[in-house]
Structure formats: structure tokens, C-alpha cells
Amino acid sequence: MNFWERIYLPAIIKGMTITISHLFKRKVTYQYPEQKRPMSDVFRGLHILKRDDEGKERCTACGLCALACPAEAITMTAAERTSSELHLYREEKYAAVYEINMLRCIFCGLCEEACPKAAIFLQNDKMAQASYERSDFIFGKDRLVEPFLQSKS
């Protein structure tokens, strides 16, 4: 070791040069959730249960999505539509309860492919928020069904 190596000055200067050079490079981190990263068009995020053009829920609780789901993340309870509910559900049968466990879901998209009614889709711009509570990851109809106003726009 020569004198300069013994006082570590070249190593310190080299390290500081690398550090300072990074100050002027493009930042690779995002301040999530305030700042969101652009998602790919094929990104599969949170599910949405769609309505038709009249605002009626498309899902008929046929159960094919639950059958196709490899993670067994989907559960539902079917019910019969009454005459006073004609404006709410497109067909005679509907899902009174529809839940997806986002802790089990692997976002494979098979539920979307299996659905014969084009009722369920995975959105490419939404993902489940972090939480300490398991119950926050059980998404019911209140969080899955498309808002009526949104479907009309």
C-alpha cells in the first residue's frame, strides 16, 4: 500500500464521484401512493364487476369464474331477481354476495376469460392498497361493482 492508499483518499474521491453523479440521473423511485407509476396496457390489477348500458349488473352468478379460479379466491351466493329488481340485474339470477379474496388472488385473469357474460374484468390501473387487516383484502360487491355513473359516461 502506498501513502495515498493508506489514507483512503482515492477511494473516498471515487465513491463521492459515483454518489454525486447519481444526483443528476433520472430518479427510479416513485413516491407511491401519491405518485403512481404508468402501468402497462396488459397489467392485470383489481377486478371490476361491470354493468350493462342500462346500469344493470351483468353477473348472473353462474359460478364459472369461481370454477376457473386456480387460487379459489372467488365465492358467491346466487339469488333470484324479483319484479321490483328488474332495473338492477340484467338476468333472472344475480350474485347477492360476490367476494374476492385479494390475498389469495394471483391476478392470472382466468376469471375474466371464463366469464360468459363479460361481467368481470381486471383493471390495468388499480391495485389493492396495503393494509394490516386481513379483512381489508376481502373485496365484496361494494368495492367490486362498477359505479353506475361511471358506466354511463
Ligand code: SF4
Ligand atoms: S385473477 Fe385468477 S386468481 Fe384472481 S380471482 Fe381471477 S381467476 Fe382467481
Ligand code: SF4
Ligand atoms: S362474473 Fe361472470 S363467470 Fe363469474 S359468476 Fe358472474 S357471470 Fe358467472
